[in-house]
Amino acid sequence: MFSRRQVLLRSASYSGILAVLGSGQPVIAKLLRKTKPAEQHRGKWVLWYDKPAMSWTERLPLGNGQFGAMLDGAPDYEKLQLNHDTFWAGGPYSPSRPGAYKHLGEVQNLLLNNQPLEAQAILEEHMMAMPSRQMPYQSLGELTFKFDGLAETASFSRSLDLETAIARSRYTTAEGVGEWSTFISAPANVMVRRFRATGPAVRRLLIGYHRAAGVQIEASPNGTMIVSGVNRSAYGVDGVLRFCLHLLVNAPGATFEPVAEGLWVTGAQTIEIVAATATNSVNYKDVSADPEALTSALVKSAMAKGVDALEAEHVAEHQRYFRSFDIDLGGTDLSLWPTDKRVAANNLERDPQLAALMAQYGRYLLIASSRPGCQPSTLQGLWNADDDPIWGSKYTININTQMNYWAAEQVGLQACVEPLVQMVRDLAETGKKTAADHWDAKGWVAHHNTDLWRATAPIDRARSGYWPTGGAWLTLHLFERYRYNRDETYLASIWPILKGAAEFFLTSMVVDPATGYLVTAPSISPENKTPFGTALCYGPMMDTEIIRDLFRCTIEATETLGIESEFRDQLTKNIAKLSPLKIGNAGQLQEWPQDWDLQVPEQHHRHISHLYALYPSRQIHPVETPDLAKAAKRTLELRGDGKSEASGTSGMGDFAVRYGASLANDQDTTGWGLAWRACLRARLHDGAGAYESLAKLFSTRRLCPNLFTLHPPFQIDGNFGAVAAIVEILVQQHNGxxxxxxxxxxxxxxxxxxxxxxxxxxxxxxxxxxxxxxxxxxxxxxxxxxxxxxxxxxxxxxxxxxxxxxxxxxxxxxxxxxxxx
Known part of the structure; x- marks a missing residue:
């Protein structure tokens, strides 16, 4: 085994180097030259380590959009935490609350008369979703590989090659060398593992499985192992999902012994494993699939093809995505360090290749977590270790899901946007009932979260959940896709979604008696409190900005398709009734129609919702709207990068263990907040400011050893937002x-x-x-x-x-x- 003493000694040896690195002395280059990686890890786009993962955020992620795994690489007892994109809690449900709209007029009157707490009380009692929580994403459990009697490890390394999407680990003992390679194939929809031993054959390897909720394991002497289980109920919604994990093992010369814990493999020098997983989910309203039949067919077909052919097919398909983009920002010998040591060095200026690696890693993560025919990338992408993850590891659509896809069209991953498009198509259907039940409005609406079952009603608390613009923002992503592909057939296919989203606001907005402008009510400026004890308000500027974009895009669609001239005229008239952007007394861009910005309790809030107009929208530009750009810059100065009230350690599992000490005095905003700030500063042509935000994001406070970004805890939006920021630094698009x-x-x-x-x-x-x-x-x-x-x-x-x-x-x-x- 790899002893704790060896791990500590290796860490200590790098601690001395890091201390010198921090001092900035000329001796750095000499030290760096002594830390060049082993030959098998050399490569521009490789994450590599000289010790096994000690926590989940050190593990390496693999995925094909549907089947995900997190590998720790331990030589004696390796654990692969698994996910399937459709394995969530609960089952098909509709949380919209019939008749909620009957209280809407009273709530609107209270808000327009500056009584938000009274309005909030009515919303909480009569108008929230039932249940008021959505279903969380689930872990399938852990597939384990335990060697019996492995000698002490003399050397070790593990890596993830982003260009091939293959993870490898290699160790030596006094008896020989052991090597694992693992990949998850999209074409074959299976995970493939191969172990090779140089020296004596494997004495005994136990392939096992663990899941807290319990599973059934069936193994057979022919090298087959089948794991089955069910999801859990949540918040009154019955669990109806089943999953199956089916493994086939090929090990020439070996014997197989089925046991209650799994399958023993004895006497092999080469072990090949093909695994498939599936659930009975067909879509958000259909759970009639047969996971046992699906996985059986997949593993048999894959094993018949052979591991070499599977690997060649996998690499070719992956590289069709990955090699569509490349980037070079310079480099130093620091790029030769193990990846966790590069993160610990905390020195982006000395390691510019780390920024390029983060750009490619973000692309890799999207390829691995968002494929055509799969679910979109969640708050944690495809990877989640818990049955009750923080924030449900679902789709938070007041910034986080959108950020996941900001850069996709620009960096050659347009196919990876297809799951998002399909989800919005689904939401446009389920959101019709929510629009009618909660708003007495036409069209469709989705609030600030959704899940596998496409729930659209307002959840959690009124002060965070009663935000009606989440679906509209997602709809703009669909139209932005048209700006890239110029495919009028595609545009026609999303026209009902555009029209329905616009219809909702045409029939739900009210007139602000103080200004005469049309406003949303109730709403919030995500998730920022006003000076009056709640985030609940009317007409936050972000809503107005999103609705203005929505109406303009819908008008453009009618013109391009040559349809709906009367509806176009209606939208044109109503755009004129939307409030213009406002500059407050402190020179800042106002977050609300009223100049409250300097009165709110959280002056450094992680959200900067009203700067949507600057990025990702293009309503503000430093050349075309210099006064508004100056106000946006002033807002960034006031809001800053720090003092995130959300930084805490409760409910974080091993995140708290690893990062708890540093979080106690953490003054930086969230990982995704830093990524957004980098985008905003780049849009203002502030290269120094954008770089500073990225440097904070790529520091030990917000970057895990496996390069996952932290909210904290882990949220993948920071990874994807970093890609968008790097692109925005290099090229910007504005009005042709x-x-x-x-x-x-x-x-x-x-x-x-x-x-x-x-x-x-x-x-x-x-x-x-x-x-x-x-x-x-x-x-x-x-x-x-x-x-x-x-x-x-x-x-x-x-x-x-x-x-x-x-x-x-x-x-x-x-x-x-x-x-x-």
Whole structure:
């Protein structure tokens, strides 16, 4: 086994190096040269470690969008924590509350007359969802691999190659070498593990399974093991899901012994394992699938194909996604360190390749957690270790789910957005009942959370859950997808969703008697309290901003499709009735119609909801709306990056054990909050500020040893938001203009990027040196004209279908010059 003493000695040896690194002495380079990794771990996009994972946030994630695993790599007793994207608590249910709208008028009158606490009391008693909580995402349990009598480990390493999506571990003992390789294939929909021993054959390996709620394990002497179990009920909703995990083991020369705990494998030097998992979920309203039959067919088909063929197929399919994008931001010898030591070094400036690695890791995580035909990425992506996870590990749609997909279209992962599109299609159906029951309105609505069962009613408490704009924001993602693909067939398919979302607000907004503007009521500015003891309010500016975008996109859709002219006119008239953005007395962009910003109790709140208008929306721009941009900048100055009231350790499991000490005095905002701030500062062309926010995100306070980002605890939105921020630093799109290097920080003065995808299906490659673009290559599938700009110099580019256009910075030239088309 790998002894605790060996782990501590290795950690101590790096502690000395880190101490020197912190001092900034010239000796750093000499120390770095002594820590080069083993040959098998060299690679630009590899996470690697010289000890097994000691906590869940050190484990390495694998996934194919549906089947997920977290590997700890321990040589003597390895644990793989498993997930399936449809294994949640409960079953099909509709939490909308019939007749809730009967109290709506009273609530609206109270809010408009500045009595929010009285309005809140009515909402809590009569208008919240039933039940008032949604169903949590569940863990399938742990698949375990325990070697009997393994000699003490002399050396160890484990890695995850992002380019192949294969995890490996390797150890040596006095008797020989043991190696595991693991991947989860999307084409075959199975997990594949292969163990090879150099030296004596494996004495005994026990393949077992553990789940707190209990499972049935059936093993047979022919190398088959089947695990079955059920989900749990939650909040009065009966659990109706079954799952099955089916394993086939191929081990030439070995014997198999079934036992109550699993399957013993004895006397093999090579062990090949194929595993499939499934539930009886078909969709949010149908649970008639047969997981036993599904998994049996999958493992038999996969094993017949053979592990080598499965691996080749898996790698080719994964690389079709992963290799569509590449990036280089420079590097130093620090990039040769084990990944956890790079995080512990806490020095992004000395390790610029870490930022590029985080960009590619974010892409890897989306590929692994959001595939066509699967569920969207949750608060924790595909990976969750608990049956009662914090925040349910579900879909929080007041920022977090949206952030998961901000960068997807831009970094070659447009296919990964398909699960989000399908979920919004579902919500547009279930949300009709919620619109009628809670708002007496047409169309559809979704509030601030949803789950596998597509619940849309307001949950938790009125002060956090009665926010009617979550579905509208998701709808804008669907329209943004059209801006990239220009597919009118797709646009026509989402037209009912656009129209239904717009209809909801046309029939639910009320007139603010103080201003005459149309406002939402009740609502909140997520999840920030007003000065009056609750977040409940009317007409928060984020709502107005989202509705303005929604109406504009819906109008554009009617024009493109040549339909619904009367509805278009109605939307046009109502846009004029929405409040303009406002600048408060402190020079800040107002969060509410009233100038309350400096009176609220949480001056450094993690949410910056009203800056939606700056990013991801484009209603504010430093050139076109300089006064509003200045106000947005002032808001960021006032809100800052710190003092997150949400940083705590209750209910965090092993997160608290590992990070509790540092969280006690944690002054930084959430991981996703830092990612959003980086995007916002980049949009303001503030490269230094964007870099500072990323540096905080990539520090030990917000980054786990396996590069998961922390809220805390782990939330995957910070990983995806970081990708969006890095892209925003490099290129921005605004009204048909592409700004190159608009927010480049001093630390990334040279580099290149390829595979960027711009609106209109334009492919972009770009390199730069000393902060100046040196070459650009663009290609479009259709004829179109665009404007590119760098350092206030612009050039109009006429793109012809499928013909690349290249620009270079000639020596002494002041701008890019076209040299090839």
């Amino acid at each position: 203009r592409f700004d190159l290097l608009p927010a480049l920080p001093a630390q990334w003065q040279s580099g290149w990027v390829s595979g960027l995808r711009l609106q209109g299906e334009i492919a972009l490659e770009m390199s730069w040196s000393k902060g100046v673009v040196t070459s650009v290559r663009m290609q479009s599938p259709i004829n179109q004209q665009v404007l590119i700009r760098q350092r206030n110099r612009s050039v109009v580019v006429s793109l012809q279908a499928k013909k690349p256009v290249t620009f270079r910075q000639s020596k002494g030239a002041q701008c890019l010059e076209q040299y090839n088309s």
